[in-house]
Amino acid sequence: xxxxxxxxxxxxxxxxxxxxxxxxxxxxxxxxxxxxxxxxxxxxxxxxxxxxxxxxxxxxxxxxxxxxxxx
Numbered sequence: 001x002x003x004x005x006x007x008x009x010x011x012x013x014x015x016x017x018x019x020x021x022x023x024x025x026x027x028x029x030x031x032x033x034x035x036x037x038x039x040x041x042x043x044x045x046x047x048x049x050x051x052x053x054x055x056x057x058x059x060x061x062x063x064x065x066x067x068x069x070x071x
Contacts, residue, residue: 004037011041021045 024038
């Protein structure tokens with residue numbers, strides 16, 4: 001368990017973590033459990049980025065239309 005906690009911290013490092021995450025998820029390790037963990041973390045990262053982009057788009061659009069209606 002502590003090993004995966006360490007991998008999670010390693011994957012959280014901005015650029016190096018992303019590179020290692022991609023390497024581990026495409027087969028850079030022979031450990032199947034680590035490869036699946038990296039793949040699940042990568043999928044979570046993609047979903048989080050999409051959700052944040054949607055929230056930012058909705059927020060900026062709503063403030064834009066609010067400013068237009070006040071004018």
